[in-house]
Amino acid sequence: MIRPAGPAVTLRGVTVRFGRREALRELSLEISAGEFVALTGPNGSGKTTLLRTILGFLEPASGSVALWGAPARGLTPRQRARRVAWVPQQEVPRDNLPVRDYVLFGRYAHLAPFAGESATDRARARAALDAVGLADRGDSGVLELSGGERQRVLLARALAQESPLLLLDEPTAHLDIGHELDLLERVRRLVTERGGAVLAAMHDLNLAARYADRIVVLSRGRLVEDGPAERVLSEALLREVWGVAAELRRDPRSGHPYLVPRLPGDLPRPRATGSRGPVHVVGGGGAAAPVLRRLVDHGYRVTAGALHLLDSDAQAADDLGIVYAAEVPFAPLGDRVRQETRRLLAGARAVVVSPAVFGPSNVANLEELPGIAARIPLFLLGGVPGPDRDFTGGRARALVEQLGREGAIAVADPAALLAELDARLAAPAGAEARPAPRAAAAPDP
Amino acid sequence: MTAPSVRPGGGGPTARRWTGVAVAGGGALLVLLSPLVGSVAIPAGEVAAILLHGLTGGALAADPCPSTVSARLCGAYTEIVWDSRVPEILLAVIAGAALGLSGGTLQGIFRNPLADPYLLGLSAGGTLGASLLFSLGIGAAEANLALPLFAFAGAALTGLLLLAASRLLGGSVETLLLTGVALASLLSAMLSVLLLYNPQGGLQVDFWLLGGLGDASWTVDGIAFGGVLAAASLLLLYGRELNLLQLGTEVAQSLGVATGSVRHRTLLLASLATAMAVAFTGIIGFVGLVSPHIVRRLVGSDYRKVLPASALVGGLFLLAANDLAVGLFPAIVLPVGIFTSFAGAPFFLYLLYRRRRDAAGDAA
Structure with missing residues (x-):
């Protein structure tokens, strides 16, 4: 894993527009090496837009994005891919490629132009597949996998990319609770504990509170909160940003805060x-x-x-x-x-x-x-x-x-x-x- | 999403190998038998001797026509077989390969299984470019080199226009097709105007619009072969990038692919291949659509295999179509494009139908 100097991501005053609508407004954010940051906010608050801007799919109208100290604008796709990897929310493969080849795609940014994969590349892809617990599925076709397994293949591909910053876009949206915990656990162990950084858009605030070092809250394209879960999550925030009445409680064993939505039946x-x-x-x-x-x-x-x-x-x-x-x-x-x-x-x-x-x-x-x-x-x-x-x-x-x-x-x-x-x-x-x-x-x- | 029960390419490795052997064997047979097909019946022995004589430069079969009494007849036979049939066979294979290669590439660039140089208007654009050259008053003889250049310009412009349109209109398979079809008919209309009111005269509308191999010569074959070989070799270098593009533009980009420049470069190379075909044969439809589909059944979806195999199958497909055109109607010269359309259009409809059915299955 190459580790260039500087913080994983630095956004300064980033504004992104779709036509006249401002999807992100004057957003500033910094993520350091070793941090797991959860990105939350209601639907349409700008989470995915933020990830897409960091990935270079969207060009900010104003402001700057830097990846590991280098201005993102000046990076070639290959250079960028060696700094940041992405696990999309969902990817439906068109062809029933063997899982091994699918993971090997992650090595593209490390290949010399027009060159093939080396033994090292194959070894890295194998290791990545092993790390997500799918070492024995290399020969299977990707379309034969279950939804949870396929999500893990996407994670393996991103791990094979060996980029020190990993972006996850609601990676657990299509997983059941067991696979959800499993995936986040692996990300923690494989990226942040090895000095990489993770930015994960997440809907589930309780999962975010449990896995993230910091929670960043977006509302209508603005960053409204940024800090550890204990400080950020509050009943007032839930009411203001999500318009949801909830009760904040604390896990007696871990001390993690968690939220319990108030249901209409509970009301006096x-x-x-x-x-x-x-x-x-x-x-x-x-x-x-x-x-x-x-x-x-x-x-x-x-x-x-x-x-x-x-x-x-x-x-x-x-x-x-x-x-x-x-x-x-x-x-x-x-x-x-x-x-x-x-x-x-x-x-x-x-x-x-x-x-x-x-x-x-x-x-x-x-x-x-x-x-x-x-x-x-x-x-x-x-x-x-x-x-x-x-x-x-x-x-x-x-x-x-x-x-x-x-x-x-x-x-x-x-x-x-x-x-x-x-x-x-x-x-x-x-x-x-x-x-x-x-x-x-x-x-x- | 219904999970397909078959592995990539369909059939097991053994079945695939045998199909591969069958295609190769059938192809070889097709190439060997094609010189026998023509409006003049020439005994097989004569044909074989003429070929042997020509191929070895006279080292073998020093007398090309051992059984023919008259030297005049032998001369005529030699001219027909060696200077007309063989160049035509080669042009069929080269042009078919170019179209198959182009179709495979376009299907990869646009992530669209129904892309084809004919349906998307590249062929019409190329032909328009080539016929522009004629209307400038340059004769066919001097034009052999300039023709593919003009055709390339026409095809490349059409392709770039299409790429811009597909970016603007969004990526649905049908939108791209409809844009291409509209573009193709616009270009064909312009082409017809040019051909019908050509000040120089002497241009055959049906040849350019329906496609034919009548212009084949050793020179033409040489030029076309050079161009197609160059396009194919360069395209093969982009096989890996085309594979990555199939994951979607954004995923490919996140993995490090310069998607924009890869699309542009491969599109220019596909235009070059298309130009090499249409400059000498006019518009021949559906070869580029059919070949990659056959190929994917045989070799799977890896573009590093799909592209060369599409070229091979495209060449054989066009040769077979030409043999049919000449063999079934020896008295009249039927443009070969009619025959590829007879096979290709129903196939296109079948693919459309299958897409609809799959989509309905997904929704259910």
Whole structure:
């Protein structure tokens, strides 16, 4: 293993753009030899972008990347490959090559141009295969291996590359728990304990806390935390970055911190006892929480959904005792949940669309809304979703625009919403409503 | 993903060896028997004697036509066999090898099992380049050296355009094919305009658009052979890089492959091989698609074996097609490209169908 001078990676003020979107903003990070650093953050926070930038697949718009003291820009692919190796999240081989040949690919950066592999190269590849416990599978075809074995072959290929920095992109995403622990254990032993460095994008914070010397947390392309697990992991961080309520505990034997997500069933105090409404709120990702709170405080009965369990709006709804249609995390809305949503909508006297981010998993909420504005007041908070809130390829935007044409009422903020709501719901029923002052900003579309 | 039950290449090592022997034997037989095929029936003994005489420079079979009474007939036979049939056989093998080599390389560069110099428009680009030379008014005789250069320029430009387009449009197999097909028909249209309104006249549209071996001569064969040999030798140096590219651009890059320059260089070499064929034969389709597929069944997926083997199979394939064209319709000169398309187009459809079926199987 060649070990050039300097820290394994030095990023200074790195910004990476995809079109106008900034995937990484002013990111600075240094990893030293012997360190195992876990890279965490919610989906879309920039973990993979960071790895791809270090690997040279992406060129930063500004800032600099250095590998073992050398500016990455000036390195040829071969030189770079001798400094940093990569284990991709998943690689589906096209040809059923023998495992041995697959691992031998890792030696490419060490071959002289147009030269073949030497006995040394073959020995190194064999040793790498041995190190991941697959010494006896050299003759098997890669397509005949199980998912866990194939992931270990990728690790062996990276080990054969003998680069002192190893990047792992959610290496355990497709593994069961046993193989997950096994792989991380091997990485620890084979790289960091021999003076190399590891940067691993990981979803599982508990695994990160257990294996990493440091945890780096990204949120929306920014580095928000960097330090040992005991310092970085906190209930506040989980709530702010992931929008998840969790409890931080400590492993009594190892002392490692670990997190236990709070499930809706664990929650106390339902108090959605308002007498007016009900008002149904469409949200997700925390966009609806302030509205939910104000509506409840204002004496409205509130329904919501569909929301995903563990989503921060779902947490808020649980806290407030709001009835909502619930789907399991990250899944598209199922038929049962959509039916439940429709039932809640049918019972509502007004509907509020909060300025949520719409993606494939929750756009179905908007699909339930066309036609409703003819029956009951429909309020749009935050206007038409732009590219920063619409990840459905324009579907969400089109739906909201349609709602606007059908007579939905645009409101600028929760205060304006309450004013409009009070005025409109009070009109027929009369007696109970407080006379609300007319809000400053309540333009019709 | 359904795990294929067969090992790379299909069949065990023994079965593969026997298939290899069969291909080699069949190929040798094909080359030996081809001089017998032609519009004029010449007795086999005469053909053998003429070949022996020619190959040994007269050291063996000093009299090329022992059984022929008339010296005039012997002269005519010799001319037909030695100066027409043999150069045509050689050109078939060389051009077929060039197309097979080019197809194998393109399939590697684009990671696309349906890539082929004909389908992707390289052949049309090369032919357009070559015919441009003619429309400049340079006669066929002086053009033997300049032709492949112009064809190379045309093919290489088309290839680079395609590479840029594939980067821009993303890497799906179908997108690349459709881009290539669109490019090919655009270039063919330009070619047709050039050929039909050629101020010099005398150019055969069907020859260039459908491909033929009628221009074969010892000189042409020599030039084409030199070019194809150069392209093949250089391409073999990139076999390992092509293997690594099959893992995906980013993985290859992370392992140290300069993916951009490897793609450009191998594409230029594939263009060179294509140019050597189309400059002298016009557009012959599907040889480059079919040969690598046959080869992969025999030698597996290692490009260091796939490329030379594709050249060999491509040469034999085109020779067989030409023998069929000449043997079945001796009275008319049917362009050999018609025959390769008769075999190649259904094969292409079969490959498309199999991809769809596999994709459906994966989804299920």
